[in-house]
Amino acid sequence: MTKTVEMIHEDDLPGEERKLEPKPDWQPRYPGSGRLQDKVALVTGADSGIGRAVAALFAREGADVAVVYLCEHEDARKTCEIVEGEGRRAIPIAGDVGDAAFCQAAVAKTIDSMGRLDVLVNNAGEQHPDKDIRDISEEQLRRTFQTNIFGMFFMVQAALKHLKDGASIINCTSVTMYKGSxxxxxYSATKGAITAFTRSLSSNLAGKGIRVNGVAPGPIWTPLNPFGGASPEKLEHFGESTPLGRAGQPNEVAPSFLFLACEDASYMTGQILHPNGGIIIGG
Structure with missing residues (x-):
């Protein structure tokens, strides 16, 4: 576990939101209406970025949240404070989603602390820019797949026995799955795998009444890109190529996760939502 964390920090990933300027917007934009009242959600990568915004919005809608993250303890404490500020319970759970044993332990802690699990959000991910495929080391290739797609398998395997009829699984894929990068x-290869996993798992679990959907964000201002996930050239004009002409904010993505988590989306499974600034893609 320690070796993995050190390796990731070679390029400052996953990055700390408290050090990022300007700060991403995570705040929910509207009053809650109880759409997740008394539900329990486990959100991976919830210390910052999209994960924090999802945790905040879920809490506003009445959910307790297990905040799963790698090693950014101060950011995770802030997310827990945000959830608690909405009057809901939060528990921080630190570890590597690429480790199957950790995923089992994280789900067990959630059940022990909160008694149930209704929504699993697989949001944790990492990316490393390389313009030449020959520069992608075997270690990096394995690590990216381990976090981005193996971690989703491991989390679902751990959570499945606790998910009941009406539960929801939401996986974070990316616009790069559709238009490439x-x-x-x-990274984009893992996102293709995530979309295929989402569609296949939705068929696998439909008979159990468990819905499985995904969200494919476009360029969103989170710690992932500024702390080593994008080249300086890309960061200089980050998001400007979208039809809306700017990067998105985490709180512009979180409502897609909320919709898929709650009963509003009761007739949706195997689907992907696209908060991406207007980029037209197929699928």
Whole structure:
């Protein structure tokens, strides 16, 4: 576990939101209406970025949240404070989702602390820019797949026996799955795998009444890109190529996760939502 964390920090990933300027917008934009009242959600990568915004919005809608994260303890404490500020319970759970044993332990802690699990959000991910495929080391390739797609398998395997009829699983894929990315070859490949996993798992679990959907964000201002996940050239004009002409904010993505988590989406499974600034893609 320690070796993995050190390796990731070679390029400052996953990054600390408390050090990022300008700060991403995570705040929910509207009053809650109880759409997740007394539900329990486990959100991976919940210390910052999209994960924090999802945790905040879920809490506003009445959910207790297990805040799963790698090693950014101060950011995770802030997310827990945000959830608690909405009058809901939060528990921080630190560890590597690429470790199957950790995923089992994280789900067990959630059940022990909160008594149930209704929504699993697989949001944790990492990316490393390389313009030449020959620069992608075997270690990086394995690590990116371990976090981004193996971690989703491990979390679902751990959570499944606790998910009942009406439960929801939401996986975070990416616009890069659909349009590709010349400098994120391994990352975009994992996102393709996540979309296929989402569609296949939805068929596998439909008979149990468990819905499985995904969200494919476009360029969103989170710690992932500024702390080593994008080249300086890309960061200089981050998000400007979208039809809306700017990067998105985490609180512009979180409502897609909320919709898929609650009963509003009761007739949706195997689907992907696209908060991406207007980029037109197929699928």
């Amino acid at each position: 010349g400098e994120l070859l391994d």
